[in-house]
Amino acid sequence: MWRRLFNLAAALSLLLCVAVCVLWARSYGLTDQIVWNRADGVRSIGSYGGRVVLALNESTRARISAYGYGFHHSRDKSSPVNFSVVRVSVDRGSTYSDWEGGGFKWYMYRPLANNYLIVRAVAPHWFFVTATAILPLIWSALKLRARVRDVRCERLGLCRTCGYDLRGTPEGGRCPECGCVSRGAPKPPHNPPLERTAAAV
Numbered sequence: 315m316w317r318r319l320f321n322l323a324a325a326l327s328l329l330l331c332v333a334v335c336v337l338w339a340r341s342y343g344l345t346d347q348i349v350w351n352r353a354d355g356v357r358s359i360g361s362y363g364g365r366v367v368l369a370l371n372e373s374t375r376a377r378i379s380a381y382g383y384g385f386h387h388s389r390d391k392s393s394p395v396n397f398s399v400v401r402v403s404v405d406r407g408s409t410y411s412d413w414e415g416g417g418f419k420w421y422m423y424r425p426l427a428n429n430y431l432i433v434r435a436v437a438p439h440w441f442f443v444t445a446t447a448i449l450p451l452i453w454s455a456l457k458l459r460a461r462v463r464d465v466r467c468e469r470l471g472l473c474r475t476c477g478y479d480l481r482g483t484p485e486g487g488r489c490p491e492c493g494c495v496s497r498g499a500p501k502p503p504h505n506p507p508l509e510r511t512a513a514a515v
């Protein structure tokens with residue numbers, strides 16, 4: 315059950331990773347943006363110039379855009395105004411925060427006088443590629459480790475599940491230790507088996 319869930323999560327994560335890579339490559343020539351127009355303002359997520367930008371413009375006096383309310387996707391060659399972070403003179407009592415580092419940006423402004431809120435969160439595409447690549451990489455590493463263990467067990471004539479020495483067990487029989495069916499004939503050992511040595515003595 316958990317293994318299936320993990321496989322599914324790793325596959326989905328890999329798909330997302332590929333999608334982000336495509337968006338990343340596109341972002342240098344095209345701007346992709348999904349805009350959500352609501353009565354209380356506009357929310358959008360966009361991909362532009364190697365960055366993903368989350369924008370929130372909240373206002374009680376929001377104007378209805380040409381698209382009306384709801385979601386729409388836009389594609390543009392020019393950089394959208396939404397992506398720029400404008401420095402403002404902050405009035406006393408207004409809430410303002412601003413941070414930037416390593417390709418990440420955060421900007422939030424809520425003036426005291428007017429009832430609106432502007433938020434911008436910017437993160438580079440490489441961050442999302444790295445985040446979505448973690449699960450597929452762990453999956454690959456586990457598969458590789460299992461394969462290496464299988465090859466080693468086959469070479470040494472050991473049970474692939476518990477590592478029990480199967481050299482004395484008939485081919486295709488069950489492992490006396492864990493009950494799993496041994497796959498394939500174990501290779502002849504480098505040293506003569508104990509019983510043969512004992513018989514020779």
Ligand SMILES: [Zn+2]
Pocket residue numbers: 473474475476477478489490491492493494
């Ligand atoms: Zn076993």
